[in-house]
Amino acid sequence: MHDEEVFATDTVTCVGQVIGVVVADTEPAARRGAKAVKVDYEDLPALISIDDAIAAGSFYEQYGNSLETGNLEAGFAAADHVLEGTLKLGGQEHFYLEPNGCIVLPTEDDEYTLISSTQAPTKHQIYVASTLGVPMHKLVCKMKRIGGGFGGKETRSIFIHCAAAVPAYHLRRPVKAILDRDEDMQMTGTRHPFQASYKVGFTKDGRVTALHMDLYSNAGNSWDLSSAVMDRALMHSDCVYKFPAQRVVGHMCRTNIASNTAFRGFGGPQGLIAAEMVMERVSRHLGKCSLLVRQPHLYKEGDVTHFGMVMEGCQVIPCWEGAIESAGGWQQRREAVDAFNQKHRWRKRGLALTPTKFGIAFTKVTYNQGGALVHVYTDGTALVTHGGVEMGQGLHTKMAQVAAHELGVPVSKVFIAETSTDKVPNSSPTAGSASTDLYGMAVLDACRQINERLKPYRAQAAEKGWSFAQMATQAYMDRVDLSAHGFYATPEVTGFGGPRPFNYFVFGAAVSEVELDVLTGDWQLLRSDIVMDVGNPINPAIDIGQIEGGFVQGMGWLCLEEMVWGDNAHPWVRPGHLFTKGPGTYKIPTANDVPIDFRVKLLTNTPNPRAVHSSKAVGEPPFHLGSSAFFALKDAVYAARAAAGLSGWFQLDAPATPEKLRLACGDELAAPYLEGKEEGWRPLMSC
Numbered sequence: 151m152h153d154e155e156v157f158a159t160d161t162v163t164c165v166g167q168v169i170g171v172v173v174a175d176t177e178p179a180a181r182r183g184a185k186a187v188k189v190d191y192e193d194l195p196a197l198i199s200i201d202d203a204i205a206a207g208s209f210y211e212q213y214g215n216s217l218e219t220g221n222l223e224a225g226f227a228a229a230d231h232v233l234e235g236t237l238k239l240g241g242q243e244h245f246y247l248e249p250n251g252c253i254v255l256p257t258e259d260d261e262y263t264l265i266s267s268t269q270a271p272t273k274h275q276i277y278v279a280s281t282l283g284v285p286m287h288k289l290v291c292k293m294k295r296i297g298g299g300f301g302g303k304e305t306r307s308i309f310i311h312c313a314a315a316v317p318a319y320h321l322r323r324p325v326k327a328i329l330d331r332d333e334d335m336q337m338t339g340t341r342h343p344f345q346a347s348y349k350v351g352f353t354k355d356g357r358v359t360a361l362h363m364d365l366y367s368n369a370g371n372s373w374d375l376s377s378a379v380m381d382r383a384l385m386h387s388d389c390v391y392k393f394p395a396q397r398v399v400g401h402m403c404r405t406n407i408a409s410n411t412a413f414r415g416f417g418g419p420q421g422l423i424a425a426e427m428v429m430e431r432v433s434r435h436l437g438k439c440s441l442l443v444r445q446p447h448l449y450k451e452g453d454v455t456h457f458g459m460v461m462e463g464c465q466v467i468p469c470w471e472g473a474i475e476s477a478g479g480w481q482q483r484r485e486a487v488d489a490f491n492q493k494h495r496w497r498k499r500g501l502a503l504t505p506t507k508f509g510i511a512f513t514k515v516t517y518n519q520g521g522a523l524v525h526v527y528t529d530g531t532a533l534v535t536h537g538g539v540e541m542g543q544g545l546h547t548k549m550a551q552v553a554a555h556e557l558g559v560p561v562s563k564v565f566i567a568e569t570s571t572d573k574v575p576n577s578s579p580t581a582g583s584a585s586t587d588l589y590g591m592a593v594l595d596a597c598r599q600i601n602e603r604l605k606p607y608r609a610q611a612a613e614k615g616w617s618f619a620q621m622a623t624q625a626y627m628d629r630v631d632l633s634a635h636g637f638y639a640t641p642e643v644t645g646f647g648g649p650r651p652f653n654y655f656v657f658g659a660a661v662s663e664v665e666l667d668v669l670t671g672d673w674q675l676l677r678s679d680i681v682m683d684v685g686n687p688i689n690p691a692i693d694i695g696q697i698e699g700g701f702v703q704g705m706g707w708l709c710l711e712e713m714v715w716g717d718n719a720h721p722w723v724r725p726g727h728l729f730t731k732g733p734g735t736y737k738i739p740t741a742n743d744v745p746i747d748f749r750v751k752l753l754t755n756t757p758n759p760r761a762v763h764s765s766k767a768v769g770e771p772p773f774h775l776g777s778s779a780f781f782a783l784k785d786a787v788y789a790a791r792a793a794a795g796l797s798g799w800f801q802l803d804a805p806a807t808p809e810k811l812r813l814a815c816g817d818e819l820a821a822p823y824l825e826g827k828e829e830g831w832r833p834l835m836s837c
C-alpha cells in the first residue's frame with residue numbers, strides 16, 4: 151500500500167521504526183555511531199493491543215471484506231441454544247535462524263547486486279530500484295538460500311535492504327547490514343494477533359444452525375500484507391465444517407507496534423482455530439464428546455464452502471478416520487486417559503483430535519505464476535534456476551528431482567546454484583506453499599522444450615549407446631539450442647470473492663495426548679499421530695519433515711510462545727517496547743517439546759490432478775495440526791477442574807502458557823490468586 155517510509159520523517163508510529171542509518175568500516179564503529187545519535191522523542195499516545203484499537207476505533211477503514219452463506223436469521227431462530235463469546239490468539243515471532251540481512255554491491259555506474267536474505271527477490275529488486283531511482287534491469291537481487299523465512303522475510307526485509315542501499319549509493323562501496331536477534335524481534339513484524347467475537351446457534355443434539363464471527367487482527371503500524379492475511383482468515387473460518395449459515399466479517403486494527411505480516415498459514419490458522427474453539431464450546435455446553443458433535447459437520451465430496459468453492463477430492467474424513475486409527479482407536483485412548491486421571495490428582499492427561507484443510511493458491515491471482523531457466527551443458531550436466539527461494543523447505547531438492555526425471559538423468563547431474571532476478575524475472579514471493587506447484591511446472595515446461603529438440607538425438611543415443619553428454623555434444627555440434635525458459639500460470643483461480651480462490655485444498659488430522667503437571671502448569675506431549683494428504687509426494691522425506699516442523703511450530707504458537715509488550719496489562723515494560731526479545735524470554739519449542747512418540751503418515755493413492763506430478767503443497771497446511779496439543783491441554787485442565795469440583799466450559803485463550811494452565815485448574819491452591827480477578831486474568835511476569 152506504499153504507506154511506509156524508508157526513514158521516518160516527522161513521526162514514528164512504533165518503537166523500532168527506522169529513522170536513519172549509520173555506516174562505518176566496522177560493525178563496532180557503526181554501533182558506536184548509532185549510540186551517539188541522541189533523539190529526543192515526544193511520546194504520543196500509543197495503541198498496542200486489539201482491545202486498545204477497538205476502544206479507540208482505530209482501524210484500517212479501507213478494509214471491509216466479509217463472507218456470508220445461508221440464512222443466519224433463520225439459523226438462529228431454529229437454534230435451541232445461542233452462545234456468544236470472544237476468543238483471543240497471540241502473535242508469533244518467526245524466529246528464523248538467520249536474522250534479516252543483506253549486502254548491497256554497487257558495481258559499474260548505476261548497477262547494483264543485492265545478496266539478500268529474503269523470500270521475495272523481485273519485490274526487493276523493485277523497492278530498492280525505486281529507492282535509488284535506478285531502472286530494474288540494472289539491479290539484480292539474488293541468493294543461494296536463506297536461513298528460514300516462515301513469511302517473515304516476504305516484505306519486512308525490504309526496509310533493511312533500503313537502509314543499506316542508500317549509503318551504498320552515496321559511497322559507491324559495498325554495504326552489509328545484519329540485524330541482531332533483539333533488533334530483529336523488535337523491528338520486524340510477527341504473526342497477527344487475532345481476536346474473534348462469535349455468536350453460535352445450535353440444536354440440543356449439537357447441530358450448528360448459524361455462526362457469526364467478527365475477526366479482528368492487530369495489523370500494527372502499516373498495511374503490509376494484513377488485508378490478504380485477513381482474507382485468508384475469513385476463508386478458513388469454517389475449518390472443515392459445513393455450517394448451514396455463516397457470516398464472518400474482517401476488521402484490521404491500526405496500532406503502534408511493528409507492522410504484522412505473513413507467517414506460515416497467513417491468517418489461515420487464526421480462522422481455523424476460531425471455528426475449532428467454537429465447536430469445543432458447543433460440545434462442552436452440551437456435555438457431549440467433541441468428536442460426536444463435530445462429525446456430522448465434516449465436509450464431504452461436493453459440499454460447498456462458505457465462500458462458494460466446491461469440495462473436490464475431499465479427504466477430510468479419510469484423514470479424520472486415519473488419525474484415529476493410527477492413534478489406536480479413540481475409545482481405547484479415551485479410556486486409558488480417563489483411567490490415568492482417576493488415579494492422579496496433581497498430574498492429568500488430555501486427549502484431542504483436530505482436523506485441518508488449507509487452501510492452496512495465492513489469493514492475489516497475479517502471484518499464481520512461475521518461471522524457470524534450464525541450461526544443458528556438453529558434459530551432460532544441467533543447471534536449473536527457478537523463481538523460488540530455498541528457505542529450508544526443500545524446494546531446490548524437489549526442483550532438481552523434477553528436472554532430472556524429465557531429462558532422464560540422475561539427480562547428481564542437475565545443479566541449482568542460486569535464485570536470481572536476472573535468470574528468472576518477475577518472480578512471485580516464495581510463499582503460500584505454492585512454490586513446488588508453480589516452479590515444478592515451469593521446470594517441466596523448460597525440460598520438455600529441450601527434450602523436444604533432443605528427440606532425434608535420443609533415438610540415435612539408444613542405437614549407438616551414447617551417454618547424455620554425448621547426446622548433448624552431438625546436438626551442440628549440430629547447432630541445436632540446449633537452453634530453455636519455462637513458464638506456468640495456475641489455471642482457473644479466481645482470487646478472493648470468486649468461487650475458486652484456491653487451486654485445491656490440503657487435508658490432515660492429528661490426535662495428541664499430553665500430561666499436565668497441575669501444580670506447575672508444565673507439561674509433556676506424550677504422543678501425536680498425524681495423517682496428512684499430500685497427493686503423490688515428490689519427496690516423502692521432505693514432506694514428513696515439513697509436517698513435523700509445521701506441527702511443532704503450530705504447537706509453539708498456541709502453547710508456548712508469548713510476546714509481552716509494554717501496554718496497559720504490562721506497565722512494567724516501557725510503553726510500546728517488546729519485552730520478549732530473545733530466547734531468554736520468548737520460548738520457542740525445543741527438542742523437549744516434540745512429541746515423545748511422533749507418528750506421521752501420508753495418505754496413499756490420493757493423486758492430485760491439479761499440481762505437478764500429482765503432488766500437493768505441504769509447507770503451511772500441517773501448521774494447524776499443532777492445535778491438537780492445545781485442545782489436549784484443555785482436556786487435561788477439564789480433568790483437573792473436575793477434581794476441584796468445577797464443571798462446564800471455561801475460556802482458555804492462546805497461548806496456553808504454564809501460568810494460564812496452572813490458574814485454569816482452579817483448585818484451592820490457585821483460587822486465592824484468582825480472588826476478585828476478572829475472567830482470564832493472569833499474573834504479570836515478575837521481573
Ligand SMILES: Nc1nc2c(c(=O)[nH]1)N[C@H]1C(S)=C(S)[C@@H](COP(=O)(O)O)O[C@H]1N2
Nearest residue numbers: 298299300414542543581582583584585769
Ligand atoms: N525449513 C523451513 N520450512 C518452511 C519455511 C521456512 O522458512 N523454513 N517456510 C514455510 C512457509 S511460511 C512457506 S509459505 C513454505 C514456502 O515454501 P514452499 O512454497 O516451497 O512450500 O515453506 C514453509 N516451510
Ligand SMILES: Cc1nc(=O)[nH]c2[nH]cnc12
Nearest residue numbers: 412416511512513581582
Ligand atoms: C501474498 C500471499 N498471498 C497468499 O494467499 N498467501 C500467502 N502466504 C504468504 N504470502 C501470501
Ligand code: MOS
Nearest residue numbers: 301413414581582
Ligand atoms: O506463505 Mo509463507 O511465506 S507465510
